[in-house]
Amino acid sequence: MKKIKIISDSTCDLSKELLEKYEIDIVPLYVNFNEESYRDLVDLNTEKMYRLVEKYNMLPKTSAASPGDFYKIFKKYLDLNYQIIYIGIGSKFSATLTSAYTAKKMLDSEDIFLIDSLNLSSGIGLLLLKAAKYKEEGLSAEEIKEKVDELVPKVRSQFVIDTLDYLYKGGRLSALSALMGGVLKIKPIIKVRDGTMKVGKKARGNIRKGIDLLINEFIQLKDNIDEEFVMITHSLAYDSYLYIKDNLKEISSIKNLYETDAGCVISSHCGKGTIGILYIMK
Structure with missing residues (x-):
């Protein structure tokens, strides 16, 4: 071979x-x-x-x-x-x-x-x-x-976006939506499904509220998640990473929980402060 x-x-x-x-x-x-x-x-x-x-x-x-x-x-x-x-x-x-x-x-x-x-x-x-x-x-x-x-279809990638500026400047969001999102402090959850990005739930307030949505969804699904590898990926959001890590540490079934940094290509589309939890379903 x-x-x-x-x-x-x-x-x-x-x-x-x-x-x-x-x-x-x-x-x-x-x-x-x-x-x-x-x-x-x-x-x-x-x-x-x-x-x-x-x-x-x-x-x-x-x-x-x-x-x-x-x-x-x-x-x-x-x-x-x-x-x-x-x-x-x-x-x-x-x-x-x-x-x-x-x-x-x-x-x-x-x-x-x-x-x-x-x-x-x-x-x-x-x-x-x-x-x-x-x-x-x-x-x-x-x-x-x-x-x-x-x-491939079992991978779940989802991120909470801290600033809408990059989605707007990148042409993925209208000026009005960006303005309203900024005024209302909306933190959208972006999910990758079927090869495209879709908007999930939206949190209002600081980014912790959006992160809590990610954490809660993970906890609800944990029995159906492949526990071998779980990723926390972020764009210069180390404090948010520590917050998620602390909240997931009680889930003893996770064998490998990795922190990874979003590179330039990904960060140029989502912006500083973006963070996600990524995993594979059983």
Whole structure:
């Protein structure tokens, strides 16, 4: 059996430690300010991105990894006699998966397996960790793809947004909605379902009220949640992370509760203070 290499992109929001532990390689997307282009998490981190937003008073444009980016990394591992499994940002959020398919076609290889996560952020990360576990168990690349494909619709990604400015500036919210949301201090819950973002419940007041909605939903569903991996992912919201962690610590069934930081691409769309709880249903 050939060796297996798992690859993702920079939107998976897994920590450096997890990427190294499970030997997952990353293809960066791009964050663009006017004529300046940065590779997500290579040339630019989230804190620096927010400083540039303030400096230029504008949001960056994000762009997909190119077919050439994928060709380079795919060929590297094919030449080393690996089979490749790529799990990245959902096809409805980015053209990145299309680039991966183009590279696969260019290489004309049956040893490249592409999975549409229909998700973003550590919703992708959860699938990567499952794939890494299956790899450790000795499953073939074909078997890993089959099992991960079955998990895709079971991933639950939801975030509470602290500021509506980024959704408005990014064209995902009308000016009136942004204004009313600011006046009423609305903190919407954004959920990823079927490969798209949908608005769930809305809290009014400070962000803790929105976080409590996430926590309460998790507690209600806990008996039906796969306890192996649970993610708390945030964009410079460490205090909120500690609050969630403290509230979930009594749920002893959780085997691995990970904190991860939202990268530049994800943060550029949701804004500072955003935080989410992500998990897989049984």
